[in-house]
Amino acid sequence: MYLSKKTYVKNWGHMTPDRKHKITVRKGGKIVEEIKPERISEIIETVAQWRKANAIHNWFVINCQDGVDDCNDYYVSNEQLKELLKTIRLIMKGCKLVTGMVVNGYGFKKDEKTGKIVKDYNMENGKKMTNPELAEELLPVLEGCFFGGTGYDQYYYADLKYTKKIIQALLKEGGDGSYYYQSSW
Numbered sequence: 001m002y003l004s005k006k007t008y009v010k011n012w013g014h015m016t017p018d019r020k021h022k023i024t025v026r027k028g029g030k031i032v033e034e035i036k037p038e039r040i041s042e043i044i045e046t047v048a049q050w051r052k053a054n055a056i057h058n059w060f061v062i063n064c065q066d067g068v069d070d071c072n073d074y075y076v077s078n079e080q081l082k083e084l085l086k087t088i089r090l091i092m093k094g095c096k097l098v099t100g101m102v103v104n105g106y107g108f109k110k111d112e113k114t115g116k117i118v119k120d121y122n123m124e125n126g127k128k129m130t131n132p133e134l135a136e137e138l139l140p141v142l143e144g145c146f147f148g149g150t151g152y153d154q155y156y157y158a159d160l161k162y163t164k165k166i167i168q169a170l171l172k173e174g175g176d177g178s179y180y181y182q183s184s185w
Helices: 054-064 078-094 132-138 152-171
Strands: 001-007 043-047 074-076 095-112 117-131 178-182
Touching: 043 152, 054 074, 054 078, 054 152, 078 132, 078 152, 095 152, 117 132, 117 152
Parallel strands: none
Antiparallel strands: 001 043, 001 178, 074 178, 095 117
16 A cells, blocks of 8 residues: 655746756666656655555545545545544544454364354454544444454554654645555555
């Protein structure tokens, strides 16, 4: 899961010198000759990267991708970033971490009564969230292949903290770039 910032840097003849960009690409301290600065039109920065933060992914799918989960790039406005930040703040204000048992993966076993194969959750001491109903309402987890855990716990909360920190920094940074979300699974 990636959030990228794309900044248009193409220089045009009609631009005044103070509006033009100077781009140099170096490798090992030497200019890379095969990359021509005058042909560069956009710089793409990876500004955030998540792994198995399925609630965050679900938010982008619903709010930026019109419900389409297809691994393409989707534009994310500053207003959408502010909305996600607001949602995260509401959850963090209304939910605290407390000591409890959390799921840390699972395997499969045969149910002795039914004979069916069922999930066998690996439980460990950790931190779970108080008021998980609020988190579930505002930023629900999403089950799926390779999507990670679905508990409202220390792992979910860590994704919130990371995302909050990133969005706050990006909004403070400002600039001319545009943001895009993409997932790959």
